[in-house]
Amino acid sequence: MTPPTAAVLPEELLRTHRDVRWTEFSPDMLPAGVAGTDMATAPVVLEAIERLVRDQDFGYPLRNGRPAGEALAAAFSRRMARLYGWQADAAAVVPVADLVQGVTATIMAFTAPGDSVAAHMPSYQPFRTATAATGRRFVPMPLRANGDRYELDLQQAREAFSSGVRLFILCNPHNPTGRVFTRAELQALVELAQEFDVVIVSDEIHSDLVLDGREHVPVAALGPEAAARTVTLTSATKSFNLPALRTAVMHFGSEALLRTFERHFPPRLLGQLSAMGIDATIAAWDHGDPWLDAFRLHLGQMRDRLHDRLAAEAPLVGFTPIEGTFMAWLDFGRHLPEGGAGAFLQEQAKVGAYGGDIFGEDYSRHARLVFGTSRELLDAMIDRIVAALRRNAR
Amino acid sequence: MTPPTAAVLPEELLRTHRDVRWTEFSPDMLPAGVAGTDMATAPVVLEAIERLVRDQDFGYPLRNGRPAGEALAAAFSRRMARLYGWQADAAAVVPVADLVQGVTATIMAFTAPGDSVAAHMPSYQPFRTATAATGRRFVPMPLRANGDRYELDLQQAREAFSSGVRLFILCNPHNPTGRVFTRAELQALVELAQEFDVVIVSDEIHSDLVLDGREHVPVAALGPEAAARTVTLTSATKSFNLPALRTAVMHFGSEALLRTFERHFPPRLLGQLSAMGIDATIAAWDHGDPWLDAFRLHLGQMRDRLHDRLAAEAPLVGFTPIEGTFMAWLDFGRHLPEGGAGAFLQEQAKVGAYGGDIFGEDYSRHARLVFGTSRELLDAMIDRIVAALRRNAR
Numbered sequence: 014m015t016p017p018t019a020a021v022l023p024e025e026l027l028r029t030h031r032d033v034r035w036t037e038f039s040p041d042m043l044p045a046g047v048a049g050t051d052m053a054t055a056p057v058v059l060e061a062i063e064r065l066v067r068d069q070d071f072g073y074p075l076r077n078g079r080p081a082g083e084a085l086a087a088a089f090s091r092r093m094a095r096l097y098g099w100q101a102d103a104a105a106v107v108p109v110a111d112l113v114q115g116v117t118a119t120i121m122a123f124t125a126p127g128d129s130v131a132a133h134m135p136s137y138q139p140f141r142t143a144t145a146a147t148g149r150r151f152v153p154m155p156l157r158a159n160g161d162r163y164e165l166d167l168q169q170a171r172e173a174f175s176s177g178v179r180l181f182i183l184c185n186p187h188n189p190t191g192r193v194f195t196r197a198e199l200q201a202l203v204e205l206a207q208e209f210d211v212v213i214v215s216d217e218i219h220s221d222l223v224l225d226g227r228e229h230v231p232v233a234a235l236g237p238e239a240a241a242r243t244v245t246l247t248s249a250t251k252s253f254n255l256p257a258l259r260t261a262v263m264h265f266g267s268e269a270l271l272r273t274f275e276r277h278f279p280p281r282l283l284g285q286l287s288a289m290g291i292d293a294t295i296a297a298w299d300h301g302d303p304w305l306d307a308f309r310l311h312l313g314q315m316r317d318r319l320h321d322r323l324a325a326e327a328p329l330v331g332f333t334p335i336e337g338t339f340m341a342w343l344d345f346g347r348h349l350p351e352g353g354a355g356a357f358l359q360e361q362a363k364v365g366a367y368g369g370d371i372f373g374e375d376y377s378r379h380a381r382l383v384f385g386t387s388r389e390l391l392d393a394m395i396d397r398i399v400a401a402l403r404r405n406a407r
Numbered sequence: 408m409t410p411p412t413a414a415v416l417p418e419e420l421l422r423t424h425r426d427v428r429w430t431e432f433s434p435d436m437l438p439a440g441v442a443g444t445d446m447a448t449a450p451v452v453l454e455a456i457e458r459l460v461r462d463q464d465f466g467y468p469l470r471n472g473r474p475a476g477e478a479l480a481a482a483f484s485r486r487m488a489r490l491y492g493w494q495a496d497a498a499a500v501v502p503v504a505d506l507v508q509g510v511t512a513t514i515m516a517f518t519a520p521g522d523s524v525a526a527h528m529p530s531y532q533p534f535r536t537a538t539a540a541t542g543r544r545f546v547p548m549p550l551r552a553n554g555d556r557y558e559l560d561l562q563q564a565r566e567a568f569s570s571g572v573r574l575f576i577l578c579n580p581h582n583p584t585g586r587v588f589t590r591a592e593l594q595a596l597v598e599l600a601q602e603f604d605v606v607i608v609s610d611e612i613h614s615d616l617v618l619d620g621r622e623h624v625p626v627a628a629l630g631p632e633a634a635a636r637t638v639t640l641t642s643a644t645k646s647f648n649l650p651a652l653r654t655a656v657m658h659f660g661s662e663a664l665l666r667t668f669e670r671h672f673p674p675r676l677l678g679q680l681s682a683m684g685i686d687a688t689i690a691a692w693d694h695g696d697p698w699l700d701a702f703r704l705h706l707g708q709m710r711d712r713l714h715d716r717l718a719a720e721a722p723l724v725g726f727t728p729i730e731g732t733f734m735a736w737l738d739f740g741r742h743l744p745e746g747g748a749g750a751f752l753q754e755q756a757k758v759g760a761y762g763g764d765i766f767g768e769d770y771s772r773h774a775r776l777v778f779g780t781s782r783e784l785l786d787a788m789i790d791r792i793v794a795a796l797r798r799n800a801r
Binding site: 022026029030031032033034035037047049053059062063065066068069070071072073074075076078109111114117118121139142146147254256257258259260279281282283284285286287288289290 | 416420423424425426427428429430431441443447448453456457459460462463464465466467468469470472503504505507508511512515533536537540541648649650651652653654673674675676677678679680681682683684
């Protein structure tokens, strides 16, 4: 059997898509904004979807005679054991539509209004909006910039946790900086969480996308004490480019966490998932690893291309080492573009990347650029950025 | 253009389905249990699903540049205006996965633990389980049997409402009795709800399936005062046989109801829906009416077949007049089958209909039989029932 390739969809097809990626900016801009990719669906995943459609198997979904959500939970559990040697209990899995739903629900279940919720900065915006929408107080924990690299600041984490933080939202691999935290870093964070009795909500949605053979370490896999305070959130929708299917899971690392959650949310309140999303995710998790290998290879090549061309043609742009994800965190500060990096990219370069201010008010000199696309489209974006920087410099 | 036909899927394909309908009972039984049908997907709906799959349009879904849920809300609003002259505000629509999610959420938003929630009996079981799961008290309001027909009992409704009921779950067309309540009946109920300040949650999921040219009247369409206390729940999944897609809507008949709901549930807590479900539902609601005409015709024929054959071959089985839905509410009391009608049908006739006790403890002599299938399968079920009754009578 030949190994699967991870193909990018043709640009003319992508331009017909009705998704955020291809419609959030005007058509004269190249999309690099929302955290999605241009990858074609992995064949094993597409087959699962096509089977449902071909058979019109659209009744109330069971799998192996049980509610389909249980099959999703079992697939998650199998995969965690296979990839990480982590025995994640399928009975402790709650399917949800997406990670924002999961984050919102965990905040409500494990904290009270007025409590403090922390996350690293820069941060995925919904962590902050979910905290505000539920009437909690957001405590920013800035990652420490060491040159272009971002590192944990454990002293500052200690100060934050000791100030009364009840819940900490970890994002690993980290969006938007592309850091993949090491086992030692995670262990140190968990020890602090234990010391101050902080619940960890661990967004690991980019865990399949660690590059250069790095290791992803699920926080809950660090040991029973780590698991006992950790809710893990993940989904196949980033790795396999399936956000339209709205399918994710939450895993509760202890009976006590699960019971607390269930006390807050009666059965069925959080909804159920489509059979499409469930079947696609199970296929991805059970049979998608060879495709993921090919996708990671492609991502590494695109990351290198972006790095090498910027280093050669726009050396003043700061380039945060990308250890994982399909997103680059670029620092345009040495160019000091007026109005911030986002406005510069969108208005002058016609590249639809998000300005860093979306990820925190201190980051307007940065931009997050999604590179999960073809070499042709990536090159076109780089061409535009380099040309705009040169126009600016004149 | 030839009018579409409403086709039933071939039995050999149905037997491969992994849904509740075809797997909840053993393969030697004919399925008539869960409230779904054997209908092939309406061509306009299938096209919408196939387009997504063909184009691999699986990114974060927008429609017309706005979140896809808004397009679903707009389609609901358009349809209510077209079918009923009801100007349902799209901005007052909240998409949910299914009606049980909606019922659970409305109970939590509009009542407090310990409060009373009422519904007609016999009743769809999840109304009672959702009430119990949220710590509310269920107040049964038995429909009054007038021969084989079920009618509203307004005196008893007055007693229930005056006893402190805060929320009333209406189901119209009524599952399991197949009643389609008249405008006058609904008006009387609404007046009682006004008198005792009861919120109405109106499950209208079978509203497309009113037979013999009857009129469906959305409660919220009765007028501004009715709307102001009504949350309407509906979905295309019953009419178009799409439960696997998990797509439904809640409509709040007043700003005050919507605000109360939003105070209880922050954005994103209740999840988001798959693009498949949204596109399929929009296609069904915008373009599915000709197919529905054909489906209603088929349902009427199956209803008549069931009625005529039972009247001729099993005249002691009571037959509740079926004004809507694809379900018959049959009374086997004159046969007094041991263990109830459900056990009799399942064990002796090998027909997988639900015993009436699922719909309330007083109804074990009844069974609910789903007839949304082919004449061949329906005839086979009737053959089995008639033969089992004859064996029993010997």
